[in-house]
Amino acid sequence: MKFIRKILDPGHGSASKAQRQESAPKAPLHASLAENIRFMKEKLGNSGDIVIREIRIGTETPIQAGIVYASGLVDTHSANSFIMETLMLDIQKTSVGHDLSSGHNLLNQLKDSVLTVGDVQQVTDFTPLFTSLLAGCVILLLEGYEQALSIDMSGWEGRSVTEPVNEAVVRGPRESFTENLRTNTTLIRRKINDPNLWLESRKIGRITKTEVAVMHINGIANDKIVQEVRTRLDRIDIDAILESGNIEELIQESTLSPFPTVYNTERPDVIAAELLEGKVVIIVDGTPFVLVVPALFISFFHSAEDYYQRADISSLIRILRFIGIFIALLGPSLYIAITTFHQEMLPTQLLIGLAAQREGVPFPAFIEALMMEITFEILREAGIRMPRTIGQAVSIVGTLVIGQAAVEAGIVSAAMVIVVSITAISNFVFPSINMSISIRMLRFPLMGLAASFGIFGIIVGIIAMVLHLCSLRSFGVPYMSPLAPIIVDDLKDTLFRLPQWAMFSRPRLVSQKNVIREQNPPTTKPHPRE
Incomplete structure (x- = not known):
């Protein structure tokens, strides 16, 4: 600190x-x-x-x-x-x-x-x-x-515009940012062809002198947020900036929070949408990941594809995504709490089956879950670091072989392998890798609380997490808005997504001027032509 x-x-x-x-x-x-x-x-x-x-x-x-x-x-x-x-x-x-x-x-x-x-x-x-x-x-x-x-006369070799690697979509643009700052700003201006899209450049890093660009739409972005971004960037005095992660760590509010308070993406269409909501964009030369501030908690669970599908389809996908998030955070914890303290919550036949599986297992449920979670994290990291030709094969085959061998050896139960596997799969529903890592980190203390106090420990952990989230701010904007404080007009694009014709206003805490997207928003659903 x-x-x-x-x-x-x-x-x-x-x-x-x-x-x-x-x-x-x-x-x-x-x-x-x-x-x-x-x-x-x-x-x-x-x-x-x-x-x-x-x-x-x-x-x-x-x-x-x-x-x-x-x-x-x-x-x-x-x-x-x-x-x-x-x-x-x-x-x-x-x-x-x-x-x-x-x-x-x-x-x-x-x-x-x-x-x-x-x-x-x-x-x-x-x-x-x-x-x-x-x-x-x-x-x-x-x-x-x-x-x-x-x-x-600058003109060096660079990577061409390709399809996004970490934020793939079924429907939507197939272009992503590159390591060239001018290419990235061009991709954004192709989306927003307006003279009010302003760009400010500055050099950061005493040795690297990395070019950093700040973009916002004048007349939509909050002037106080824009000035706060300028102030925090100008205060950075360090010898090198090699990636946007260096900037992110130096300008974020809370350095001890597991939750990210600066959003990053490699998709130009996402950046264009964020700019139109009144947010400020920070582009760093040499990296394809662009920063967005202020970042809201709910934004990390929205995908670009949500706005390219119909509202009902997007809402259904969001519900499935939030269910996956719930499983990724609380799956092992609930299993540990129920099998250890609250067996009466299970049907009799299921309880007998679980007891039979655990008869030869020498470890309590918490140690089982801890060993399996650590094993899966090691396999996940190994799959990323290995060459791409063998990385996926090693991670998948290794998971199957180790899980089956652990069950046959009597080290863990088959039910625990299923729970940990579903949890690991649910972790991939996060559109943002930053929030996925945060949930993976919080899973372990919740497992400890479940092993110590059961369901009551999980509830205490969730309450502490919610209180912490409500105390966070991102460049002066409440991190949990529009849920806390609740803003009814901004709930049109949170857990569900209303049709485009109904979302005629921008987030009020982010853009406090020019908040109306449509000059004459319809009061009812438009009727088809007769």
Whole structure:
């Protein structure tokens, strides 16, 4: 906690991020081109992937120039066509190439009249120069100038847009985010073609300088939430951000809660829907998982496919999903409590059958469940880490073989294998892997309470869990809304889903302005044409 507080609190034991940036030593460029190139080679350790090309610009009084870029981060073909060819050949046909000593600033002339590139920035210090160079920009240095041009020519190899891996649907878009931030923002803008979709970029990480983008729809998102997101991101002072999980852990409210308070997804359609509800999106370069805040508890149980099917089908699927969640959380606990303390709750024939199965088992039900749950978790983790060609086969075959062998050896009962298997299968109904992990974690303390106090221990555990959930907030929004506090208008899309024509308002605690989706919502179900 102290470590997290030190990172997030700019006044805790160290100067703020802005103060450190202001006090950082400046390294201005030199007027000598040779000195600038020497300094760059020294700071970059003469790295082999840094290309330095010295050329001459002009015809009558040529000026020495240097072009520097990082191989692999730059689109080499475009750099050769739009920079080198322009400066070495095309410039000779212009007045700039014949009049380099006219007293005008040559950098401005090149920027305004020669270079046919969209993003060209002028830099005067080595710190932003190195940042631009290692971000995929081409640096143009001139002899006699203490400034340089940073020309954005980024173009590295990346993964193409593919089908989502963790959030597959039967009906709906089949595209997912990639590791390229610009590709991800493009996928979102394809869904929301509106000028009010605003994007803010910032660099986070003293060493990695990872680009982080914040997107929201102006006029729908709550301004206080947007400002809170900016504040928390600006307070982060760490050396590296390698994945959106690093950002998530540093901006969430409660670090000790097992429940996630920041939502993440790899689907552009889900992000578009969240933006239209008034939420704020955080995109981190280098990862396909995009963060959404504020996160509500009920959102982790909704799937993108719920909104592409009819309302009755979606509601039925949600009911089945919540039943699966109930089994995943309380299945082993209820079995332990009933077989240990409350045998009178079982039918006589079932009780006799369970007693016969457990006759040769040397362990109590709690130890049985604990061994089987740990075994299943090990097999699940092994199936994920193994090569894909054998991972599934090992996990499935290993589960069957170990379960059958354990029953035959008399270590566990057959009923316990069935209960643990149904629990493990029910764990896969969660659309969000984060909430699935939380439920898996909470299953073990509930098993301990069931073994100690029976049904009463389970009830106490559930009450404590509900109280904890009601105390959580995500960026100032109650985590359990619209269930606690209850908001009747927002219950149209919680446990059930009403038809699209009935969901004409946005969540009121998330978007407190422009809450109406439809200007003239129908009061009754629309009738078919006669």
